[in-house]
Amino acid sequence: MKLYERLMTIDRRIIYGILLAVVMLPLIFPSVVKVTPMSPVEKLFTAVDNTTDDKALILDCSYSPQIKAEVEPMAIAVLRHAFKTRKKVLVLSLYVEMIGLATRAINQVVEEFNATAQTYEDSIIYGRDYVFLGWQPPPIVPMLGMGESISNIYVVDYYGNETDTLQMMERIRNYNDISILVALSGSRIPISWVAYAQNRYGLAVGVGCTAVSGADFYPYYQTGQFTGLMVGMKGAAEYEELVEANYAVKGRRIASEAMLSLTYAHLAIMLFIVIGNIGFFLHRRKK
Amino acid sequence: MKKTIPLTLIFIAGLLGVISFVIPHPSYQVYDEWIRNDLLRVLSAFAVVLALGSLLRVHFDKIRRKRKNWQFSWLLLVAFGASAIIGLFGGVAADGILPTTIGSFPFDIQTLYENIVIPLASSMFALLAFFMASAAYRAFRVRSMEATLLLGAAFIVMIGVLPLGYSISQHLPGFVQWILNVPNVAGQRGIVFGIALGVVATSLKIILGIERAWLGGGE
Numbered sequence: 001m002k003l004y005e006r007l008m009t010i011d012r013r014i015i016y017g018i019l020l021a022v023v024m025l026p027l028i029f030p031s032v033v034k035v036t037p038m039s040p041v042e043k044l045f046t047a048v049d050n051t052t053d054d055k056a057l058i059l060d061c062s063y064s065p066q067i068k069a070e071v072e073p074m075a076i077a078v079l080r081h082a083f084k085t086r087k088k089v090l091v092l093s094l095y096v097e098m099i100g101l102a103t104r105a106i107n108q109v110v111e112e113f114n115a116t117a118q119t120y121e122d123s124i125i126y127g128r129d130y131v132f133l134g135w136q137p138p139p140i141v142p143m144l145g146m147g148e149s150i151s152n153i154y155v156v157d158y159y160g161n162e163t164d165t166l167q168m169m170e171r172i173r174n175y176n177d178i179s180i181l182v183a184l185s186g187s188r189i190p191i192s193w194v195a196y197a198q199n200r201y202g203l204a205v206g207v208g209c210t211a212v213s214g215a216d217f218y219p220y221y222q223t224g225q226f227t228g229l230m231v232g233m234k235g236a237a238e239y240e241e242l243v244e245a246n247y248a249v250k251g252r253r254i255a256s257e258a259m260l261s262l263t264y265a266h267l268a269i270m271l272f273i274v275i276g277n278i279g280f281f282l283h284r285r286k287k
Numbered sequence: 288m289k290k291t292i293p294l295t296l297i298f299i300a301g302l303l304g305v306i307s308f309v310i311p312h313p314s315y316q317v318y319d320e321w322i323r324n325d326l327l328r329v330l331s332a333f334a335v336v337l338a339l340g341s342l343l344r345v346h347f348d349k350i351r352r353k354r355k356n357w358q359f360s361w362l363l364l365v366a367f368g369a370s371a372i373i374g375l376f377g378g379v380a381a382d383g384i385l386p387t388t389i390g391s392f393p394f395d396i397q398t399l400y401e402n403i404v405i406p407l408a409s410s411m412f413a414l415l416a417f418f419m420a421s422a423a424y425r426a427f428r429v430r431s432m433e434a435t436l437l438l439g440a441a442f443i444v445m446i447g448v449l450p451l452g453y454s455i456s457q458h459l460p461g462f463v464q465w466i467l468n469v470p471n472v473a474g475q476r477g478i479v480f481g482i483a484l485g486v487v488a489t490s491l492k493i494i495l496g497i498e499r500a501w502l503g504g505g506e
Contacts, residue, residue, distance in 0.1 A: 015420055138331045265416065272424035280429070
């Protein structure tokens with residue numbers, strides 16, 4: 001077999017094996033890689049940070065298990081930021097299959113904070129600091145309906161409590177009392193938030209999305225319809241960096257730990273593309 | 288009649304949906320609120336029941352006729368039944384009438400979701416990286432000027448979004464942001480305009496009864 005043929009026909013098992021090794025090794029021996037936050041993530045961080053005491057932020061956890069690796073660290077980072085700075089948080093999911101992931105993220109961060117809390121005031125209390133609204137189909141109903149009344153749409157929360165009876169909800173009635181909605185999703189849900197909730201009620205929308213859908217969202221970020229944008233694992237790592245740098249919140253930084261895997265995986269894929277093209281050039285020259 | 292009623296309904300529903308965005312008068316908004324918050328929710332509840340019924344019918348039928356891979360339909364039905372019973376009677380926070388632990392082994396809906404659904408779905412999606420790497424190696428060839436530009440931009444973005452990009456040059460991440468913010472947005476915006484016009488045209492055709500494929504039943 002000639003050299004160019006060898007270069008162009010590497011066995012796919014070799015490619016899979018090398019990719020597996022470069023992804024797994026940094027995960028087996030994790031280390032946090034420092035990242036430099038870029039402007040889209042900084043803007044989102046600032047918008048969450050600027051939530052005043054009389055307002056709340058909504059976290060829409062509409063991400064499925066398939067994209068959990070990329071988007072769950074975003075949910076955890078935003079919740080850590082919000083709880084550390086004592087922002088009131090409303091959590092919801094627009095689809096039922098995502099409820100479990102939202103529950104998981106909330107439980108993890110609440111446990112982290114309450115494990116170190118000394119007093120009742122320090123603790124993160126359900127109903128006082130956050131409310132889990134759950135799921136209300138179809139998505140257009142909460143998107144538009146919360147503009148008029150949140151408790152009319154979510155009459156009871158995920159755990160069956162009457163939303164109106166919760167302490168936090170006394171002052172949070174509709175989008176006028178919401179500083180920003182952070183939509184975490186791998187689909188076009190954030191665009192629907194803009195189309196319905198922002199156009200009609202002026203709700204500020206921030207986004208956390210997968211790397212593949214990031215390019216689709218830049219037009220909305222450029223126009224200011226998205227206040228800020230976290231794209232992929234790197235976006236999550238940048239938000240983690242901002243939370244730790246500004247508020248010294250300690251906790252496992254999953255996205256930052258995965259940066260090495262991501263780096264090596266990108267380099268491996270690029271290397272394979274280069275090898276394939278060298279073979280292609282040699283073959284073309286031969287012809 | 289079979290076609291006239293659905294066509295009339297879609298015409299009225301479509302028109303009401305559009306009008307609500309252009310008539311901000313409170314009296315109409317109250318009516319619009321009722322349509323969205325009450326009627327739409329009732330309709331979607333029916334849709335869920337219909338979808339579940341349809342799913343069960345398809346799989347029962349597959350088992351009865353012993354169609355290809357009919358055994359997997361049993362798996363679906365058992366998983367469906369088990370999760371429905373545990374979800375309905377076990378409660379969302381394991382606080383229902385059905386006990387959701389055997390000794391120290393929990394099987395409430397959240398535990399099942401975290402230990403079965405999440406790993407299965409994540410694993411399936413993770414395989415994509417391997418296929419993408421293999422496909423990129425085999426298919427990404429610099430055959431033309433356009434392909435060269437695409438490859439060049441892809442390499443710059445792939446490196447620039449990594450922490451490595453900042454180490455190579457402090458300006459590289461900024462350049463990547465420029466690629467995403469300017470050339471990418473220019474292309475994306477053109478596509479979005481095209482899609483939006485297509486959606487408007489298709490919606491109008493459906494509302495006015497010109498497009499009838501959604502009614503089903505072929506001719």
